[in-house]
Amino acid sequence: MNSPAKPILEVNSVSKAFGGVEALRDGSLKLSPGEVLAIVGANGAGKSTLIKIIAGVLTPDRGDISIKGKSIARQDHTVGFIRQMGVEVVYQDLAIVPNMTAPYNLFLGRVPRKFGIFVDEKKMQEKTREVLAELKVETVQSLKRPISEMSGGQQQSIAIGRAIAWGKEIVILDEPTAALGPNETQQVERVINEIRKRNTATILISHNLDQVFRLADRLVVVHQGNTSKEFMRNEVTIDELVKAITTG
C-alpha cells in the first residue's frame, strides 16, 4: 500500500485562514482504497480544518482536493457535492439527531420518499436492520423510539453506519470514541474494522494513540497548520510519534 497506482483521495497543499489566523498552512495527503489513515496532532494544529475541507464544509483558500482522480472545482466544493462523490463524515458529538429514530439518523438528509412527499418508513427500517447486521451491532430494542434511548456505543455505531452506507469511497471519523466508555469503544472499533473489509478508505482523527496504533495503516502528523510527517504504522514507535506531534 506504499505507492498505490490510484489514490482515492489527494489533498494538494490546501490552506485556510480565519480572519487573519492561518488555521491550516499546507495540508497535503494521499489516501488509497481500503486503507485506514490516522491524522494526529495537538489541539489547534489544524486537523479539524483539514477534514472540514475534505468534507466540503470549508472551501480552501488555496490548493484543492481530488477524489477518484477528479479535481473538485471551487464552485463544487460543497458538502452536498462531496457527499455525492461518496465521502461521509462522522463528527464526534454532532453525529446524530437525538430525538429521531435510528432509521432516520441512518438516512439523514437522504430520507427515501413515496409519492414525492411521504417518508418510506418500511424501506428505512429494512435498510437499518441490514446495516446493523452488517456491522454486527446487536441488542437494538426498537427502531421506532428516539435514538437517545440507545447506548452511546449504539448511537455512534448508527452514525458510522450512516457514513459507510453512503460513503462508498471514503469515511472520515472525527474522534469517534472520545465520548464513549471502554466497552462502547470496543464496539465502535470493531465497526471500523468491518469498514476495512469493504475496501472503503477511512480517515481517523483520534487523540487516543493506542487506538491509532490498533487501527491505522498509516499516520499523518499535523503540526502548526502543516502536514509535517508521515509514517507507516509498523515503522514508528509511540515515542517517535509523540515527538513528531509536539515538535513537528
Added chain:
Amino acid sequence: MASDVEKKTMLPNMENRTLMARLGLPNWDSPEGRVWVNRLRDNVPFIAITLVILLFWFISGDRFMSVRNWTFIAQQTPVLLLLAFAQLLVVTTGSIDISVGSNLGFSAYMAALGMLWFGELGFIVGIFAAMLIGVLNGAIFSLFKISSFVTTLAMLIIVRAVLVIVSDGRSIYVSDQPMSNSNITSIEAKWLLDLGQFPQILYFTVLVAVLLWIVYEKTVFGQQLKALGGNEKVLRLTGISVNWFKIQVFAAAGFMVGLASFINLARSGAATVQAGEMLELDAIAAVALGGTVLTGGYGSVLKTVVGALTLTIVANGLTIAGVPPSWSRIARGLLLIIAIAISLNRKQIDVVK
C-alpha cells in the same frame, strides 16, 4: 456493566431507588424507569383534560355537561386550535411565533378586503397575506440570525399597526343579506357565516387537523421539523439548506394562521382592528398544554387538539361556575405553568434564560 462515571452519578439516587423498589416500581433513573417516566409524561395532556372535565362536571353538573354547552365549546375551539397548529409547526423546530395573533387580525381584514374587491373567492387574499407575514418572519429570523422571539415580537407590533393604517380603524362586516346602510362597509356572504356555525365549523377543523396530522407524521417535511428541533447543526453538516427550510416552516405556519383568520371571520362575522389580540398567548398555551416541549424536537397534532380543547374547556367551565374573568385568566396562567413544568424534561436543559 456500569462504568465508574455511571457509578458515581448513581450514588445520590440510592434512596430513590430503594423507595421505588419498595413500591414495586423500576428506579426512575434506570433505563426501564426512564421509559416508564417518559410514558407517563407522554400522557399528561390526556390525564389533564380528563381531570378538567370531571372537575367542572362535578362543580357545575348538567349546566356544564349539556349538548348545548359542548356545541358551544366545539364552536369556540377551532380558531384557537388552528392558531395552535401554526404555533406547533414553529415550536417543533425549537422556535416560537408570537406574531400569530396580529397576523390573524391582519389577514382576516385582508380576506374581507379581498372579498370586497374580487367577490367570494377573494378570501384567498387573506391566506396569501398570512403566508407573506410568515415568509417575512422566516426570512428575517434565518437570514439575519435574529432570534424568532424578537423577530416575531417586532412583527406582532408592526403588523397590528399596519392593520390600523390599512383599515383606518373601521371594521368590515359579513352579512347574509345586502346592506343598505352606506356608513357600514360590508360583504354579503351567507356561506361564510354558515361555515362559522356548528357543525360546519367542526367538519372544517377536523379536516384540517387530519391533513396536518398526515403532514406532521408521514411526510419528509414533518420529519425534518422535528429533526431541526433536535439538532440543527447535524442537519447543516449533512448539506440540508436549513435557512430555506426555516422560511418554509414559517410560511406553513402563516398558512395555518390564514385558515384561522378565515374561520375567525366566519365566526365573528366581522374583520376588526382588535381581532386576534392576545390570542398568540393562548396559542402557545394550547401547544404547551398539549405536551409539546417548547425547546423543540417533539410534538403531536392530536395532543395539540387536546391542549386547545383543555384551554377552551377551562375558560368555559370557569365562566359557567361564575368565576370572574380576571380570576379565570389567573387560573389559566397557572395551568400553563403547571403543564409546562410537567412536560419539560429538565435533564436535557442546561441553561434557562
